[in-house]
Each structure stands twice: as structure tokens, then as C-alpha cells.
Amino acid sequence: MAKRGDYMVSSSGSSNGAHKRLLPDSSSYAQEHAKKRVHISSRTEYTYAPYHDGYQWRKYGQKMIRGNTYPRCYYRCTFHQDHGCPATKHVEQSNSQDPPLFRVIYTNEHTCSSTHVSDYMASSIHIQQIADASLRKAEMEIPRLTDCVAGHGLVKEEKDATVSSLLTVINGCDVVKSDVGHAALQEITPFLMDRNSYEAIPSVSPVQLAASDELKTDFVEPPESHWFEPLDLGWFMEYTQTG
DNA sequence: AGAATTTGACCCTA
């Protein structure tokens, strides 16, 4: 990585002249880019909690991608500078459901001795609770929808299809479904009731979903699209507090 | 004040 001292000042093309851009020496810059093209590994995951994957990330860019409804956010490992950790990830919202599902593309493995905690049980329980909350919320919304369109035929099949779609997602989650898991869930629930304590939960792994087209098309797109901040789990906190 | 994020320009690849 070129250091600040390696850069030359050049005009950015901006008309006000106040915005100068530092450009690297061209040869070192080309070498750096050549290195970046060699990706060690890459994988895609779908998750409701794109930020809470046990690692610390720093956002370094955001961009609207052609054809996408939502922007793509670029993150790299917090220890990129300190330890030269090459891990990066791109996060983009893949639908406008509530909760929204995010597509996360991980590139390169962590080489830092980062903060990842493999507390699988805690992660799974947490994910299970999010999934359960999602389903219960959907089940509450559906009768309301039925009332709205009474006489206009929101038929049982549509309700079933919606629930089926949610179950497809939830069943795709690599979560704890045992009684043990639920018992442990009871124990951590008080923590989840407090937003500040929630932030202190050490590790939440991504929900492991098949990155298939079937999964994506199984969602029913609502008429309006809303973009959710990847960190926003407000809906979940509200739900756990009210019911 | 230092850390983190936002933003818009630049560079590279296809």
C-alpha cells in the first residue's frame, strides 16, 4: 500500500479547485493493483445481520451499482493497516422485506488475530430469535392485510405462500432448533431487551443461506422499496420489547 | 481530539 508520502498532488478536475486529489506514483500504483487482483478466496452469504459476523470492519466506500435498488457498501478489516489483514466484504440489501435480507460477499481470509469468537451456540440462538421474531411479526401482519383487502380476494393461498417464503428462509438458517437452544434463549433474553447490552453480545455469525436464485425469487416484493442500513436492527429491538 | 463514516473523483478492467 502506498503511503501518503508516496503520493503526488494533482488536480481532481473539480471546478472549485479546493478539492485536490493525491495520486500515487504510477508504477507503484499499478503494482499494488496487480497484487489486489489475486484474490485468495471469495464467498457469498445471505444474512439478516451483515455487520455482526464476529469481525471488526471499517467502511471505506459506498456505491450505487447499476441495476441494483440499493447501494453496495464496502468494508475492510479494521486491522487492515495494523496487521495488513486483506479481508474485505461488500454488503448490499437484497430485498425490502422487514427484516431485510443482505447479500454479503467476503473476499480474502483474515490474517489478523482478530476478535472472532466462535461461540456458535450464542450466535445460533440469536439468529433463531431474529428468525422467530420475523415469522411472528409476519403472522401478525397477514391478518391485517386480509382485513385491508376484504372482499378483494387476498386468498388463503397468498397467505400460505408468504408464510412459506418466510419458512424457506428460516429453515435455510443454520440455527439451533433444540430444546437446549430454546432454554438458553430464555437466559439471554434479558440482555436482548436492552439495546446497549445487545451491542455487547460478542459474536453473531451470519445466517447461512443457500445463495440460490430460487431463494431470492421466493420473496414477495412489496410495492415500495425501502433501503435499510446494514446495522439497523431497530425493528428487532422494537419487536422483542413489545411482544 | 481522535475515530469512523461519507462522498465524489480517479483508476482499472472488460
Place this chain on the structure above:
DNA sequence: TAGGGTCAAATTCT
């Protein structure tokens, strides 16, 4: 040449 990925100054947050 368009689009995606990255950089770094400016801005916001803690």
C-alpha cells in the same frame, strides 16, 4: 467507454 472498486479529504460521531 461504462461500471465497479478504491482512495482520501471533508464531515460527523463519540
